[in-house]
Structure formats: structure tokens, C-alpha cells
Amino acid sequence: MTAAPEGPPWDPARYDRFEAERDRAALDLLVRLPAGFEPRTIHDLGCGTGRHAALLKRRWSEAQVHGLDRDLAMLDVCRARPEAVMWEQGDVSTWAPEGRVDLIFANASLHWAADHAALFPRLAGFLSEGGVLAVQMPIQSGTRHHQVVADVAADGPWAPRLSNLARAPRPMLAPEAYHDLLSPACGEIDLWSTTYLHVLHGADPILQWLMGAGLRPHLAALADDPDLSRGFLSRLRAALSDAFPARASGAVLLPFPRLFLVARRG
Numbered sequence: 415m416t417a418a419p420e421g422p423p424w425d426p427a428r429y430d431r432f433e434a435e436r437d438r439a440a441l442d443l444l445v446r447l448p449a450g451f452e453p454r455t456i457h458d459l460g461c462g463t464g465r466h467a468a469l470l471k472r473r474w475s476e477a478q479v480h481g482l483d484r485d486l487a488m489l490d491v492c493r494a495r496p497e498a499v500m501w502e503q504g505d506v507s508t509w510a511p512e513g514r515v516d517l518i519f520a521n522a523s524l525h526w527a528a529d530h531a532a533l534f535p536r537l538a539g540f541l542s543e544g545g546v547l548a549v550q551m552p553i554q555s556g557t558r559h560h561q562v563v564a565d566v567a568a569d570g571p572w573a574p575r576l577s578n579l580a581r582a583p584r585p586m587l588a589p590e591a592y593h594d595l596l597s598p599a600c601g602e603i604d605l606w607s608t609t610y611l612h613v614l615h616g617a618d619p620i621l622q623w624l625m626g627a628g629l630r631p632h633l634a635a636l637a638d639d640p641d642l643s644r645g646f647l648s649r650l651r652a653a654l655s656d657a658f659p660a661r662a663s664g665a666v667l668l669p670f671p672r673l674f675l676v677a678r679r680g
């Protein structure tokens with residue numbers, strides 16, 4: 415299997431700026447783990463700054479908990495945490511555990527990895543009998559903010575630099591496909607989607623939100639031309655504030671759909 419291409423580096427402080435909103439989906443995923451589940455081996459794939467791996471270690475203190483990420487800046491934040499989690503650098507597309515795993519947890523990370531048709535059955539194949547794969551991914555198509563970014567990216571002197579991003583395949587499949595990929599190994603599959611309506615505050619909050627995650631490839635493609643980058647961001651700032659006007663309270667509401675799945679082997 416081919417590894418996913420290296421993405422641009424992450425900025426942990428920028429990503430964690432919306433910690434409460436980004437955390438909400440991870441917590442909604444965790445509460446759907448089976449009642450009475452007592453995992454002894456846990457892997458958090460694409461663990462980012464390590465908040466959830468640390469939480470899992472506090473919840474199941476006897477378990478061996480691992481956090482995997484390919485970004486060194488994110489892992490530096492993980493390693494400063496007090497919890498006894500084994501932090502590892504690696505790519506989820508080529509990752510293979512040493513033994514069977516009771517819980518594979520991946521929050522807001524697998525949509526950055528390629529070839530889900532191969533990845534999901536492969537991950538399910540690493541589970542112990544009764545083991546659980548718990549995944550949350552932002553839905554990347556059909557949202558207003560993705561459309562605004564695509565429109566601005568395609569219309570301006572930056573467009574030739576960004577056209578590859580528009581053509582890049584989106585890894586996420588239709589929700590039904592995840593059921594079909596996992597059902598040969600997993601007898602219990604819980605699959606749902608939720609659209610959060612994040613209430614954001616501060617200056618240009620949607621632009622700031624996107625710069626922490628989804629816009630990183632655009633910023634990387636323009637990084638060597640600060641004028642072009644500034645022009646792109648300024649046009650995007652204006653387009654986002656037209657598309658998402660501030661409410662009377664001053665807050666900006668960001669509709670954000672996410673797909674969840676909890677699949678149990680056996």
C-alpha cells in the first residue's frame with residue numbers, strides 16, 4: 415500500500431485555539447463506546463496534541479495507551495504531558511501494531527490519509543475479538559465553508575498554485591461505504607453524522623478555524639510568496655464574512671458536519 419503524502423506541518427497552538435469546539439466531537443464519539451468495555455491496549459491514530467490519548471489513559475489507567483502522529487511539532491506537545499502514554503511518530507497508512515489492539519481511536523485524523531477502501535479493513539484487521547474501531551471525520555463535501563474556499567482559490571492570481579489542491583482526490587467515502595468495508599470483520603457497526611453549529615467569537619473566527627487545519631495545504635502552496643498569500647487570505651476573509659455574517663450577538667455560526675463510526679469486531 416502506498417503511504418499518504420506528507421502534509422504541511424501543523425501548528426499546535428493554532429489548532430488548539432478552538433479546543434472546546436474541536437473536542438466536542440471526540441467526546442461525543444467516546445460516549446458511544448460499548449458499555450462495560452475494558453480495553454487493555456489502546457492506540458490513538460493521528461493523536462495531534464495528545465489530549466484524547468491522555469484522557470484514555472486516565473480513564474483506563476491499567477491499559478497500554480499509544481499515541482501515533484506523523485507531525486513532530488504535535489508530538490512535542492504530547493511528550494510534555496504527564497500521562498504514561500507511548501508517543502510514536504508514524505503514518506497511519508503504514509502503521510501496524512505489534513499485537514492485537516482492543517481500541518483504535520482516530521478523531522479528526524483519518525480524512526488526511528489516502529485510500530480508505532484499503533485503510534479501514536486493514537485497521538479492523540488489527541482488532542482483537544470484541545475490539546473497537548472508533549472514528550470521527552469532518553465531512554468535506556457540500557459544506558458552505560469548503561465552497562467559499564474553493565471559489566476564492568479558483569479566482570485570483572493564486573489560482574494556478576492552488577489548482578492541484580482543487581483536483582486532489584478527497585479520501586472520504588460515502589457513509590454507506592464504511593459500513594460495507596467494515597461489515598466483513600465487525601458484527602456491530604454504529605454509524606451516524608451530526609452537524610454542529612459552532613458558535614465562534616473573535617476576529618475572523620472561521621478564517622482562523624480553517625487556518626488551523628483545512629487551509630494548511632493552501633498556505634503551504636503559497637508560503638514562498640507572502641504577497642500572494644496575503645492577497646488570498648484577504649479575499650477569503652471578505653468572502654467568509656459575506657457568507658457567514660456575524661449575528662446580533664457578535665458571534666459567527668459555523669455549520670460543521672461530521673461522520674462518526676464505532677465498529678466492534680466479532
Ligand SMILES: C[S@@+](CC[C@H](N)C(=O)[O-])C[C@H]1O[C@@H](n2cnc3c(N)ncnc32)[C@H](O)[C@@H]1O
Pocket residue numbers: 418424436440459460461462463464465466482483484485488504505506507520521522523526527627
Ligand atoms: C486535525 S488533527 C486531530 C488531532 C487529534 N486527533 C484531535 O482530535 O485533537 C489531525 C492530526 O492527524 C495527523 N495526521 C494526519 N495524517 C496522518 C497520517 N497519515 N499519519 C499519522 N498522523 C496523521 C496530523 O499530523 C494531525 O496531528
